[in-house]
Each structure stands twice: as structure tokens, then as C-alpha cells.
Amino acid sequence: MAVDRLLPTPEAADLLALTREIADKELAPRASDHEAAGTYPEGLFATLGHAGLLGLAYPEEYGGGGQPYEVWLQVLEELAARWAAVAVATSVHTLACHPLSAFGTEAQKERWLPDMLSGGLVGGYSLSEPQAGSDAAALKCKAERTDEGYRITGTKAWITHGGKADFYALFARTAPGSRGVSCFLAPGATEGLSFGAPERKMGLQAVPTTSAYWDGATLEADRLIGEEGQGLQIAFSALDRGRLGIAACATGLAQAALDAAIDYAQQRSTFGRRIIDHQGLGFMLADMAAAVDAARATYLDAARRSDAGHPFSRQASVAKLVATDAAMKVTTDAVQVLGGYGYTMDFPVERYMREAKIMQIFEGTNQIQRLVISRSLAA
Structure with missing residues (x-):
């Protein structure tokens, strides 16, 4: 629709x-x-x-x-x-x-x-590590200055497009402490860089998510973006927009599930009536539609604040939280609307439900979003 x-x-x-x-x-x-x-x-x-x-x-x-x-x-x-x-x-x-x-x-x-x-160069984002997901200040991957530039050593994790991307926004430690992380524009084809096997995921199977292993790889000095120690500032400024991107993706996924449920409910009949005309199911679809509309409204509110030059960090977290929780509920309800057929791979709604789950996790878990929102209220 x-x-x-x-x-x-x-x-x-x-x-x-x-x-x-x-x-x-x-x-x-x-x-x-x-x-x-x-x-x-x-x-x-x-x-x-x-x-x-x-x-x-x-x-x-x-x-x-x-x-x-x-x-x-x-x-x-x-x-x-x-x-x-x-x-x-x-x-x-x-x-x-x-x-x-x-x-x-x-x-x-x-x-x-x-x-x-x-699109001549497709990118990936390399911030997380096995021990450092939402806690970006805990990064251990090192970037040591050399005569040739920077020697990168360490492991990165959860990289969308890992092994396929032409470049990575790479965050590595150049000094101790929270102000010791720096950002690099790293080529995907770098000697000393290798990738693990794609993660075996619940959904989003067509695009790999991998770990990356930096074994003393050298990056030229002009690959440093911004100043040394500015990495977390760069990462966090990007993550607000990344959260809005995931909110928009979650809304689109929820819309697809809603459309599939409505289409099925208009065609399937029980007791001489289309199932969409039964009040119990009609109300479920109404709740699903309201959740999708609300999700869209939250990300658009945050985007408009960004476009106007206003702060939007809290609104980005609200959008990510609301939209991804909505996607999880709407896709689950879509499976319910289709009944037994919803549980089969003959219809896409079971895939939508599996895909929705990860959206509550990446770009900061929804528990982290609640932390960001609560702290803004206490400020």
C-alpha cells in the first residue's frame, strides 16, 4: 500500500x-x-x-x-x-x-x-568490538603511529558489509582513555586485514555481518579523519543519524508486514465474511496501523529537528526505540493474522518477524535508548 x-x-x-x-x-x-x-x-x-x-x-x-x-x-x-x-x-x-x-x-x-x-565505493562502519558494543569507550583495537602512517592491530566485530565493503569508517585507539580513540577511513583491500566467516543470523541473511582482524596493517597518515582523539565525538555524532536510519528501516519493515496482513485479511473468509470484517481482527489491524504511523511520526520529528539545526539526540533515541519496538509487535501480529500460513516460509511475514528483532539491538540496544532518554530528562 x-x-x-x-x-x-x-x-x-x-x-x-x-x-x-x-x-x-x-x-x-x-x-x-x-x-x-x-x-x-x-x-x-x-x-x-x-x-x-x-x-x-x-x-x-x-x-x-x-x-x-x-x-x-x-x-x-x-x-x-x-x-x-x-x-x-x-x-x-x-x-x-x-x-x-x-x-x-x-x-x-x-x-x-x-x-x-x-556508489562507486560502498562502505561499512567498524566501531564495535567483541567486548565493546554500546560501550564505545572500551575499544581496544590499536592504531600506533609509525613513519609510514598508522599500524592497526586488533579485532572489530558486527560489521555490516564486512568483507564486501570498499571502505570502512574505522575507530581505533591512539592513546589511553575516552579521548584516545581516533577515526580512520580504511580501504577494504588492505594488506593485513582479514574477515571472519559471516555470522549465522536470524535474518538479514543476504548482506554479511562479520568480524575483522587487523594484523599490523598499515594505513597512510592521511587516512586519519579529524584529529587524533576525536574518534568518539565523530562516532557519536554519526550514531544519532544512524539511529534514525534504523528507525526508518524498522518503519518500512512494519509497513510491509501490515500490508501483507491487510491483503491476506481481505482475501481470507470465515463464517461467510472476510476476516478483516470481524471486529476482533479488524481492531488488531487498526492497532498495527497506528503503531506504524506513530513510528513514522517519531523519526520524521527527529529528522526535521536535524534539518532545522536543532539538537535531536533524544528524539533520535525516541525514534529508534518506538519504531523498532513497533516493528517487532507489528511483524509478530502479522504472523498471527495469517495464522498457520504466517508460520510457513510460503509467506514473507515470518521473515519480517525475524528481521525485526535485530532492529531492537543494533545502533544501540533499546535499553541503551531508554538510558539516553532518561538521562536527558534528568539533565
């Missing part, structure tokens, strides 16, 4: 129409087969890049789309409604571009950013 959106400009409406066309043609027909087989959609991100969908939120002077975040997130939602794994990887790519765009020098941006925004 096409969402009736309130968009800021006619250009934005045309962009959403283009996104739906591409998503219906390139994503929707391939999602189920790739997810079932766990195969990577080779060439798909280049297609999205050529259409201009990978750099929409970035400046036009570097090849981006110059679109407000409010519009970009709705594009991401449309992608997620067709294929959640691709939308999540697209969100991560956008997140990985942020350090260079926001903190890089003019020379660095001119050298790398156009290829990143056009």
Missing part, C-alpha cells in the same frame, strides 16, 4: 516515486530468494548509487543529492519495505560516509567523497 506522504517539495515527491519504481523492480522480486539462500546481491548497490540513492543526504558539490534528512529517511523506508537487509546496508553506508563529510579536510573530501556518494 502506497503511503500518503506529506513531502516538502515537488522534487521530493518525484524522488519518492523514483525510489518506489526502483525498489519494486530491483529489490522486491529478489529479496525472498536471496534471503533464503543467504546470497549477496552483487551489483545492486552500484545500481542504487547510479540512481543517486546512496548520497541523497550529502552536499551536491561532492556528488550528493542535497536532500533534507526528512526526505532521505523516507527513501530509506521505501527500500526497507521491499528488502530490509538492503535498506540496513544502505543506512550503514550513509553512516560510514558521515565522518569524512563532517570532519574530513577539503582535500580528503575531494579525493574520496564523490566515489562514496555515487
Whole structure:
């Protein structure tokens, strides 16, 4: 079901129409087969890049789309409604571009950013470690200064697009303490960098999530983004936007589950009536629709604050919390609406339910989001 959106400009409406066309043609027909087989959609991100969908939120002077975040997130939602794994990887790519765009020098941006925004280079985000997920200050991966640049040693974890990405926004320790973490733009093909086998996940099978092993690999000095010790500031500034990306992905996934449930309820009949006309099930669908609309409203509120230059950290956490909890409930209820069929792989709702779970976990667990929100209230 096409969402009736309130968009800021006619250009934005045309962009959403283009996104739906591409998503219906390139994503929707391939999602189920790739997810079932766990195969990577080779060439798909280049297609999205050529259409201009990978750099929409970035400046036009570097090849981006110059679109407000409010519009970009709705594009991401449309992608997620067709294929959640691709939308999540697209969100991560956008997140990985942020350090260079926001903190890089003019020379660095001119050298790398156009290829990143056009999809010529697809990115991953390498912050987490086996012992450091939400606690980013506990990073142990080291970046030691040498005559050649920086020697990187350590293990990173939970990297979306791990082993497939052309570059990684890498966070490593250059000194002790919370101000000792630095950010690097690391090439994916670096001698001394290797990747583990893809994690065996509940969902999002088509895009790998891996660990990375840095065995004394060397990065040139100009791969440092920002100043030494500025890494956590860079990481946290990017994570607010990353949380909004996941909120948009979760909303798109919930919308897809709602659409599947409505379609089934309109076609299935019991006791001489369509099941959608039975009040008990109709009310369940109404609650699902309200949850999707509420999720969309929270991420749009945060995005509009960001676009206006206002603080939006608390609103980003609210959006991530509300949208991902909504996705978990709506996808679970969609399985219930379909009954026995919902539990089979013949219908997509069981996959939607599995995909929804991780959205309550990555980009900061929902328990962390509650911590962020509660601390803002106490400030």
C-alpha cells in the first residue's frame, strides 16, 4: 500500500516515486530468494548509487543529492519495505560516509567523497568490538603511529558489509582513555586485514555481518579523519543519524508486514465474511496501523529537528526505540493474522518477524535508548 506522504517539495515527491519504481523492480522480486539462500546481491548497490540513492543526504558539490534528512529517511523506508537487509546496508553506508563529510579536510573530501556518494565505493562502519558494543569507550583495537602512517592491530566485530565493503569508517585507539580513540577511513583491500566467516543470523541473511582482524596493517597518515582523539565525538555524532536510519528501516519493515496482513485479511473468509470484517481482527489491524504511523511520526520529528539545526539526540533515541519496538509487535501480529500460513516460509511475514528483532539491538540496544532518554530528562 502506497503511503500518503506529506513531502516538502515537488522534487521530493518525484524522488519518492523514483525510489518506489526502483525498489519494486530491483529489490522486491529478489529479496525472498536471496534471503533464503543467504546470497549477496552483487551489483545492486552500484545500481542504487547510479540512481543517486546512496548520497541523497550529502552536499551536491561532492556528488550528493542535497536532500533534507526528512526526505532521505523516507527513501530509506521505501527500500526497507521491499528488502530490509538492503535498506540496513544502505543506512550503514550513509553512516560510514558521515565522518569524512563532517570532519574530513577539503582535500580528503575531494579525493574520496564523490566515489562514496555515487556508489562507486560502498562502505561499512567498524566501531564495535567483541567486548565493546554500546560501550564505545572500551575499544581496544590499536592504531600506533609509525613513519609510514598508522599500524592497526586488533579485532572489530558486527560489521555490516564486512568483507564486501570498499571502505570502512574505522575507530581505533591512539592513546589511553575516552579521548584516545581516533577515526580512520580504511580501504577494504588492505594488506593485513582479514574477515571472519559471516555470522549465522536470524535474518538479514543476504548482506554479511562479520568480524575483522587487523594484523599490523598499515594505513597512510592521511587516512586519519579529524584529529587524533576525536574518534568518539565523530562516532557519536554519526550514531544519532544512524539511529534514525534504523528507525526508518524498522518503519518500512512494519509497513510491509501490515500490508501483507491487510491483503491476506481481505482475501481470507470465515463464517461467510472476510476476516478483516470481524471486529476482533479488524481492531488488531487498526492497532498495527497506528503503531506504524506513530513510528513514522517519531523519526520524521527527529529528522526535521536535524534539518532545522536543532539538537535531536533524544528524539533520535525516541525514534529508534518506538519504531523498532513497533516493528517487532507489528511483524509478530502479522504472523498471527495469517495464522498457520504466517508460520510457513510460503509467506514473507515470518521473515519480517525475524528481521525485526535485530532492529531492537543494533545502533544501540533499546535499553541503551531508554538510558539516553532518561538521562536527558534528568539533565
